Amino acid sequence: MKMKKLVSLTGLGAVALLPTWAMAAAPVADKADNAFMMISTALVLFMTLPGIALFYGGLLRAKNVLSMLTQVAVTFAMVCVLWLIYGYSLAFSEGNPFFGGFGWTMLKNIELTALTGTFYQLIHVAFQCSFACITVGLIVGALAERIRFSAVLIFVLIWLTFSYLPMAHMVWAGGYLAAQGALDFAGGTVVHINAASAGLVGAYMLGKRSGFGKEAFKPHNLPMVFTGTAILYVGWFGFNAGSASAANEIAALAFLNTVMATAGAILSWVFVEWMLRGKPSLLGACSGCIAGLVAITPAAGTVGVGGALVIGLVGGVAGLWGVVALKKWLRVDDVCDVFGVHGVCGIVGCLLTGVFTSASLGGVGYAQGVTMGHQLWVQLFSVIVCLVWSGVVAFIGFKVADMVVGLRVSEEQEREGLDVNSHGENAYNE
Template sequence: MEMKRFLSGIAMSLPVMFPGFAMAAESVADKADNGFMMISTALVLFMSIPGIALFYGGLLRSKNVLSLMTQVIATFSLVSVLWVIYGYTLAFGEGNDFFGNFNGLLLKDVHLTDVTGTFYKLIHVAFQGSFACITVGLIVGGFAERVRFSAVILFVFIWFTLAYLPMAHMVWGGGYLFKMGAIDFAGGTVVHINAAIAALVGAYMLGKRSGFGREAFKPHNLPMVFIGTAILYIGWFGFNAGSASSANEIAALAFVNTVTATAGAVLGWLAAEWMIRGKPSLLGACSGCIAGLVAITPAAGSVGIGGALILGIIAGVAGLWGVVVLKSWLNVDDTCDVFGVHGVCGIVGCIGTGILTSAALGGTGYAEGVTMLKQVGVQGISIVVCLLWSGIVAFVAYKIADILLGLRVPEEMEREGLDVNSHGESAYNQ
């Protein structure tokens, strides 16, 4: 017993006697956090493929479902490659207010035992890369059923480089919005508003689908939409809880907030739809689910449970307004309502984060010296910066793709379907 006490005392005194020892000890990865972050990363990847592919695919007409799925897996793969070549270092390397640096090309400065927080840096690379992949995947729903496949690939290369990476650096990599104090726990601006405005610009630039407004464009497979929604819902726990970067109390808060806000949004959407249209629909429930997940994303780690519920209910109603009223006002053919749900509810979530983070409202509280008014102002600035930056880059990227390759397929090919004409396949053989 005396020897154990002696050794214990020596171990406890080492950090005091030798500060360098303390630094070395702090850099040791925690196995539990490593496992937690790897599982969270896998869940986010699961959201991208097959979550988005099934959700969006079911919303389209049967003649275009494979084209959408091909776009999802191809852009996912492209972004994965670009992320390790130069994406991670530009987003998270030390640099200026908008970009990191080129020091880590092909991850040459990330070594096997390097640690970020309490887990290996390679896991951080993978986790943040999964966010980049799903963001690009969200965009393709805005211009589905009439876009040229090669144009999608070129657009993604440009937009990822000049829009996603700067936004990730500004918010999470120590850049402009981070320094300003913007709260974006898991991607309200970086992921959802970023993707939504790019999708909206694309929908405008490609124009409406042939027959839009004259023909009924109904989802061809609602069970597929439901399965995709369920996958996204489950995967979102990796998205939100994983953004705590540790299996700690903030991860637990984000986990419960995600459940609560999403449930509130489903009920909010269904209730509003029931009152307006007389019937609650499965599509409404699925859309409400996504609306709640989007809204709680920036707020998951800082609002209280009650705040999450309020945010979810508001998001459900706001999302319905976005896809019914706002879409009509904008006079746009946003195929899968990317802006109506991800854009509108992303904005609701970012502003709501500024309000509901208040300790007086059950949140974790603001940084020292920050008031609710100031935080809401910063949140508003982050939204405007995202809309302008991403929207302008998207316009330029689409224009370049249009000049070099042509954005839209010919009308005859569009009417026959992209599955056969662009990929030589049919989803449902007779």
Template sequence: MNKLITKLGLTSLALLPSLAMAAAPAVADKADNAFMMICTALVLFMSIPGIALFYGGLIRGKNVLSMLTQVAVTFSLVCVLWVIYGYSLAFSEGNAFFGSFQWAMLKNIELKALMGSFYQYIHIAFQASFACITVGLIVGALAERIRFSAVLIFVVVWLTLAYLPIAHMVWAGGLLAQDGALDFAGGTVVHINAAVAGLVGAYLVGKRAGFGKEAFKPHNLPMVFLGTAILYVGWFGFNAGSASSANEIAALAFLNTVVATAGAVLSWVFGEWAVRGKPSLLGACSGFIAGLVAITPACGYVGVGGALIIGLAGGLAGLWGVTTLKKWLRVDDPCDVFGVHGVCGILGCILTGVFASSSLGGVGYAEGVTMGHQVWIQLFSVGVTIVWTAVVAFIGFKLADMIVGLRVPEDQEREGLDVNSHGENAYNQ
């Protein structure tokens, strides 16, 4: 992996902070510090308000406040846990699966400590934003019937035992990084991780009352569009920021994000048009998310042509995920977390192994690595992530069920979580 980083000309601590710290003495660069602070703010913008509005518009009006509350409070919970022990367990030196407690409560971190060319405090905030949005993604699969207290219990368990070790394995020199897995900005750590947890939760909490018999339509498509637009803008902080420097790799990731997303919107909309007879705004919004997810693990490794192909494939894969696959799985996933983030995340991770090839316009593999071997590594990293997060999610949801119960009573569910769980109404009658 060291050879790969040398070849890319990166000292990206979003990828491998422990290895970058072992490089030549770092010097603070004001441009890189400013760049990373802006990128961090953009990723935070993705959660509050991006995910909140996107998911809030997708569900029924009687539950929209419950969704906004879940996103806002889990966001805050993750931030606090991140400072107490999360950052340390994810990014400090440790074993193949976890870091240590050397940075618990951010102790032993000096004010002027650097991670590459920017201050470590910014790295802490940047990586916190990733953890926050990953948890935020999960709640979309549980919408409209889960207890608020159960969500909070689950988040503590899952963040500790799933997100932190997978982040360490991929980005901090752990198991998958040692194997040479490529995940530039979170295909495994964020999207597959969250999607599988959401799928497990959707099965365990059960289908919404009336599912399959009543029409459950998005209550506010303009809200969905606004959330999509915010996510799109914020995603440039997500992807370009993962270069950890205002350099040529950040520029590549930025352009690849534009191109892949545009391709996915077109492939989703035209695919939907061909199958259903009409192109929809919801389809276009879904295409945006599908393309962004698919290019995330690849954006700093593949060429622009490869990014376009990944985007086009991602749009069709996402469309298949929320229509055909969802029916096969017989799951009630109100915001299509697995159909989009899971399917497109898996696709993007695998295609990263293909289009990173220099012969296809990518930056190339580590010395001695072939396309076949890299694809196998990508498949292995996907498999480890799926199994690990599924097991932890099952444990987390079961613990929450034992302590407070997963689901609200049916009469409260039918009346709506807004008034019953939070004592509020989004819209005055």
């Protein structure tokens, strides 16, 4: 027995004499986490092409559907290239509280075996690129059916550089809002409010479509809307669960929360619409689905499943209010209701994250010493910062585009349709 104790004590003494660097386990790539993050990245890319393209395309009139598909496809490619050149570096490398540096420009200084947690950093580059792509894709829905294609490209260059990149750095790379304690698991501020604010500013600056309020502007293809919605729903699991950055219990929580919040929002939107209008609609169900997905995004990995359901139920009603009442009050022609759904539900989700993250309500709990009141204030502050920052940058971006090429097509071109006038194509042959 004494010999065993001696051996044990000798072993402990030897460990104590080891240098600190030898005791700390070096990060090791985990095959499961790498596979999980690659699948998640592919799902988020799938949300943009074809998800958001089909969803928005179906909402437009037939003469403009190809213009939407083209805008989404080309801005997607543009964001990917800019992300490689400087976007990832400015968003995620070390820098000041608002921007990263240029150390990872063209991905230089990122070794092939470099890790982000337990998966390769190159996968992180692709994962975050997919978020930037869909954020830009969301904006064009507010500008549809009257914006000049070249103006879209100029705007994207400016807005991505001076709004999306700093917001991503402030929230997800230890920047200003992260230092304040803001909670945004998968993009309530960075993606949805950011895009919604820019879309709202653009809709105001473009003005209403010719005939808006006098003619019936109805979605030309609801089955296309449904298909886009279904793709977005499936892809959103990469969006939310993938934000756990590992195939772990937080990913499982985010996955289930996404299911329940979306189900709650579909039901609340459809039943309230049914009471108000007398009939439940497919468009309402699709819109409720997106509303629930948006609302749970900032909270997916920190709230309990019961909290997620409540967030979804509230998000569905809030989204319906946003596209019916708020849109009329704002007197804006936001064609695909980017602000009404992504802005309103993003704000609701961010604020309710501050409530349902509480351990007493089933969440994972706040940081040590943080109260619900303080967290709510931080969440509100992050919402305000995002709305103002994105709105100002968007105004500048659209103004520059207007001065260089002009924002809007002529009334004659608008009435004939952007498919023919901007791209020389027809979606449907008679």
